[in-house]
Amino acid sequence: xxxxxxxxxxxxxTAGALFFLAGTVGLIRFPDSxxxxxxxxxxxxxxxxxxxxxxxxxxxxxxxxxxLVSIWLLVQLSGAIVTQLIAGAVRQRGPQG
Amino acid sequence: xxxxxxxxxGLAVLILGIGVWTIAAREAxxxxxxxxxxxxxxxxxxxxxxxxxxALTEAAIGGGMTGMLMLGAxxxxxxxxxxxxxxxxxxxxxxxxxCALVAAGLATAILSPPEAIPTLAPMVMENLAQSGLGxxxxxxxxxxxxxxxxxxxxxLILALLGVWSLAPDSVWGGIPGLRLYAQRSSTLTFxxxxxxxxxxxxxxxxxxxxxxxxxxxxxxxxxxxxMWLLVMIAGLRSVPSIDQRWLRLLLVxxxxxxLAIGIAGMVLATAFLAYxxxxxxxxxxxxxxxxTLSIGVxxxxxxxxxxxxxxxx
Amino acid sequence: xxxxxxxxxxxxxxxxxxxxxxxxQRPAEVDHMMAAQLLGTGGVAILVLLAAATETxxxxxxxxxxxxxxxxxxxxxxxxxxxxxxxxxxxxxxx
Numbered sequence: 087x088x089x090x091x092x093x094x095x096x097x098x099x100t101a102g103a104l105f106f107l108a109g110t111v112g113l114i115r116f117p118d119s120x121x122x123x124x125x126x127x128x129x130x131x132x133x134x135x136x137x138x139x140x141x142x143x144x145x146x147x148x149x150x151x152x153x154l155v156s157i158w159l160l161v162q163l164s165g166a167i168v169t170q171l172i173a174g175a176v177r178q179r180g181p182q183g
Numbered sequence: 184x185x186x187x188x189x190x191x192x193g194l195a196v197l198i199l200g201i202g203v204w205t206i207a208a209r210e211a212x213x214x215x216x217x218x219x220x221x222x223x224x225x226x227x228x229x230x231x232x233x234x235x236x237x238a239l240t241e242a243a244i245g246g247g248m249t250g251m252l253m254l255g256a257x258x259x260x261x262x263x264x265x266x267x268x269x270x271x272x273x274x275x276x277x278x279x280x281x282c283a284l285v286a287a288g289l290a291t292a293i294l295s296p297p298e299a300i301p302t303l304a305p306m307v308m309e310n311l312a313q314s315g316l317g318x319x320x321x322x323x324x325x326x327x328x329x330x331x332x333x334x335x336x337x338x339l340i341l342a343l344l345g346v347w348s349l350a351p352d353s354v355w356g357g358i359p360g361l362r363l364y365a366q367r368s369s370t371l372t373f374x375x376x377x378x379x380x381x382x383x384x385x386x387x388x389x390x391x392x393x394x395x396x397x398x399x400x401x402x403x404x405x406x407x408x409x410m411w412l413l414v415m416i417a418g419l420r421s422v423p424s425i426d427q428r429w430l431r432l433l434l435v436x437x438x439x440x441x442l443a444i445g446i447a448g449m450v451l452a453t454a455f456l457a458y459x460x461x462x463x464x465x466x467x468x469x470x471x472x473x474x475t476l477s478i479g480v481x482x483x484x485x486x487x488x489x490x491x492x493x494x495x496x
Numbered sequence: 497x498x499x500x501x502x503x504x505x506x507x508x509x510x511x512x513x514x515x516x517x518x519x520x521q522r523p524a525e526v527d528h529m530m531a532a533q534l535l536g537t538g539g540v541a542i543l544v545l546l547a548a549a550t551e552t553x554x555x556x557x558x559x560x561x562x563x564x565x566x567x568x569x570x571x572x573x574x575x576x577x578x579x580x581x582x583x584x585x586x587x588x589x590x591x
Binding site: 193 | 552558
């Protein structure tokens, strides 16, 4: 059982790390602020979600697992809203900031 | 070279790099962003140094509150000097020399420690169980060095008085000039409705858990202050004028209760700020809750700045 | 397991460092504001991985505060960036 959990953790955390890589590549390669913001928020959040999912079996009991999930939800929600705010600032000031 | 030391070295290099970028930044706004990034990264460094309480405070104060304070300063600087917000060269040279001296002093202290490092940590851990606390940091803050903690809270209020004293006489007791978000934004309104309830729960949790695990009144208070500032920036609540009674009451309730318990200790226990046997933990928790409120209000008002206009009658 | 998690944390740290390098190099202010968002996700991932690797649950609390304050910092940045053009405060009138 523990082996199954460990494999689960390794697979998902690796997937999450790969998503972080993809997000960073997007940050480097995308042409303008809005697309970079897109890559940063969506992809990095998904990476964090996969990492949190992978760490659930290693968590400190049910309470610890719930705490991890609620942190991910918080990051997801606040990240989505903050992105809208930054995008609003981009639109207001034009692409040269 | 283990993975862990690679991580630590990488983190240290990153933090230093951000520090260099912050100093070299052309504009004050960019430098403040660099400083906030530096603070948030430093909290990871504190975690690696096994100082989780300090990491919590660094993320809260170094990441959020100080950034807020300095952005307010940058805004006032822009009003005064226009867009050229760089300090003059002599000022920057003097700051650089002083910082280098402090860094050299710290480096000497850390790199050449005395033969037997004097530490009271073992004694703290031995006697901690008597107070009923599980967190040694809370033990030091509220049992062994309670006087320092009391004085720190008073210093916070004095700092706030210092900020208030910058107001011109005509608007004394007026409304702080916290710069709000420029346009009515439904996005920010949504965030300011969503986050503060969560923040209040987190603040209560931080305060409560501080007795056993890393946490405490200061971190909880900072979260409260940030949530209050968020609500005011979004325009959901107006900035209160500083002569309101409830505001001043909340500001002093923490230090006053702390002081009262300390004075009661002279009667009920053996000395000032001593706790009667068996009652230490509930008293400390009560003090922590009161302090969380006071710290929250004090930090929020510090970031809001001096009064700038008066309530229309 | 612990060394794998440390390695993952180190990888995410490298990604955050690379991202910061790219973001902060650009001249526009709006790009710099994204740094708060980057740390809000990447930093939380690093801390959560460290918490599992060292089996120290309180580090998850640091991740919680980091998430909250990264969002707060981002709001402060956006307010300061856009607030410089239109200050919507009522004009003062003493007494």
